[in-house]
Amino acid sequence: MDETQRHETTVPSAARIYDYLLGGKDNYAVDRDAADRLLAVVPDQRILARANRAFVIRAMRVLAEQGARQVLDVGTGIPTSPSIHEVFHAVDRSARIVYVDSDPLVKVHNDALLATTDQVTSIEGDVRRPDEILDHVRSRGLLDLSEPVVVVLAAVLHLVPDAQDPAGIVARYRDAMAPGGHLVLSQFAAHSDPAAMARLHAIADGTPVQTYFRPREQILTFFDGFELLAPGLVDVERWRPGMDAPATRLKITGGVAQKSRTPGSAGSGRSATRRQ
Template identity: 60%
Template structure:
């Protein structure tokens, strides 16, 4: 007899979650049968999907260490997903154990997991919210109590904006955050790229239609627009495996492009 899965209050285990699908691809255990079914379909159509997920996670680690070196000690991780070690707060604490982190996700399981894991860490908080509503997140008392937006902050959009359509204002979301970031702040963005293998993209779109895992594969020029108003740091917007790599990596048919942008200093 199959073992019943325990489901926290507020979580619908009959509906797949992009956060839990990603958790499964990274080898995590905070996922349900419906999430694994979606992930297995993705892997059947694009076998390197798991490698892409891991490459994106490695990009996050390298970007965080760059931000640590730049003196950033405040982080807002939008669409964080299920924390996978090393997570944002762990990477931030490598440089400074007093660094402060706000996690934001619309999956109740993410909040339940974080609340249980990080209950004794006052420098970390999790907000249950949809990144499509940036004004509500920016006004949330928990965010305001954790980070000081009058000081430099890093805002992270790791493989989350491709779940937001152009009609839902994906570029406007980034612009709204940019308007609240003081000079010397940073944004980190990665997104599924239209330069991925066309046949794999077609099959994935068909397989994930009308599910939370459906992604918008954007061409390079559209992805570059996310960095309007920012100064892209070297090497710019590139496949995540090529962003300041610390070891050789194998190119994948599915492409995620990523980059780091800096808010420019005001001219006196």
């Protein structure tokens, strides 16, 4: 076993814990132990992971049906089905999807599991380094950034501390997007139950996976320069739900927003008109 493999099997990874919570098989005992410890004190985590994933997939269906054909999914996670490219390719086989994750194992899984074509690419990248990701996408011609792109930042920004300027990070993606592109974003919210947040923080203490719960007003600033689609920024299970979802004590909020097609008229996420 080389050092990388030893690290894989001895240190839990956020991507593999999430995979386990979603019912996937691409995880090790160390990840399952970490997730089970988490579930013992915060049993909502599995419901929340599924609600967040279901929100992403519903948002993808809406945008694919509205004509979106390019996606940049940063912090993508280990592939699950239905995946973003499956949703888009059910509508149009020519849609192009780029999956990005900082965990090298995610690319390994993607390369192994995805039928990697010109239409679907998986790369390694750090959400906090938008310029590197965008340069990579541009220079390899993975997406045409002069045309609208859907940027997905789902359940990843709550891993980035305020000191690293998450709003500034989102703004870098926004500024590289053509008008008409969309932002799909979700993150843990500070209106979660205080005791449940405290339990999550206690269990994460001293581990590399820290979660930053943010107030709604701060999350809305991530949508500056976009117009939120109805129903706005809501708990993910309430975003155009297909069925009733159980209430959870921890909350992840999410929204889908469009960069204005009219130069200079993009509204702030806080005051934006909601579009259908």
